[in-house]
Amino acid sequence: MLSTDHDSRTARIFAAVPLLLAAAAGALDGASFTAFHDVVVSAMTGSFVALGRGLGSAPALAPAAWALGGYVMGLVAGTVTAGLAERRLPARGAVGVTLGLELAVLSAFGLAWLLGGPGHTFPVEPMIGTATLAMGLQGAALRRVGPAGTPTNYFTGVVTNWVSGMVDPAGRSWNPGAGARIAVFVVAVAATGSLHQVLPVGVVAVPMTLVAAATALAAAAARSRRPVGLRPDDRPADRARSMVATGRA
Template identity: 45%
Template sequence: MTGFDHPERAPRLLGAVTIVLTGAAGAIDAVTFFAFNEVFASTMTGNLVLLGLDVGRGRWFQALEALIAIVGYSSGLIAGTLSAGLAMRRWPWRNAVGVALTVELALLVAVGIGYYALSDPGELTLRAVLLVLGAAVAMGIQAAAMRYVGPAGTPTNFLTGTVTNWVSAMVELHKPSWNSNSALRIGAIVVFAGIGAVVQTHLPAFSYAVPVLLVAVAIGLMARVTVLNHGGLTTGDPQFAPDGARQES
């Protein structure tokens, strides 16, 4: 078990979804790091530190770059929370997570098409802004969707909390424990950031494909989780449905 909040017939498969999405976050950060002055699409802690450093040093141009990523991510959180919340008026949480991840994938594909269609990547061109802003929105949608999986699935793109809980749990005097899902997520973000760097170095035209493929794989896994759990909650009720709709059903 990985500690998910909801009754789950396939906890390891659901855990695999979080691992794959963590890998996608690492891979997309590698793309934006190299394409846009070392700005991250998913790791907002890094962007907030960069924003403070740039403002403190009077580097207003660089501060704007970090701010673009932060605004994009925040917009994605709003979009992901609303889309998942609306979906959960009709369907159980697993279906709603799948809907939000599908929106994320569609956005990543659209951003990729726009990025490769535009030309002349300069220091702060429309092409670079499109990449970082769009990728950050997609990562915000992903983070919002994974909130509905529970605490164990939430950090797919901010790993400080995962490292904190994982290490602290191992040395807890009262009841030490080992969370393999946390360990695998920590490894996934490192490994796929490295893979993204390698692809960016040797096959830069294909670097953006890595996170897109990983998100697609995660959607497939999430669909399987939904099927194994009969597409719904144990009670059969969709979450966040209006009271009247629940009574009618």
């Protein structure tokens, strides 16, 4: 029977994608938290808190409404895009297509960031909505690869499953990918938050570069092919010798 290591190789190529995307989410949060007055764009819990606190005040509601609206639009667009792409491509290819759309949205966000200058003179709410739109696309994209690679932009569930899995008497498990995603997210927040203090205009290049790298790796994983090889005991001559030795010839 023919055997191939195509699946294991593409898995190794793809393994870096969730880490890059977690770092991209952290980088975007590090920049937005500083630039947009403590707004987190990668996860929506804070936006729901802001929504509750702002009920009855239209100006206070606006940032939360833009954030939630952008994220929901990203989820819808990303889910539809990935679903349609998966009709013609493997799951990792569909992820790559959706991440390409996220990169396009981040590029528009980056252009507005640059044009706004160090003082971020563009209206804050549309900028927040564009950033959360990108994060919604990212969340939808990574749903295609299942729990092992998700989420990359909100981490309460990651911590819950990671810690519970390590101590559960019914069956302990260790998921190093969860810890790695949390670590790169935290480091990226710290790095871009600090970078924003000295280079506010250029900091947006960090999440864009990370998403571009993740998109390229997802595309490479979808295209990856290795020659199909026969395992030694599956080669005709070896199989014949094995059958003679066991008396099955």
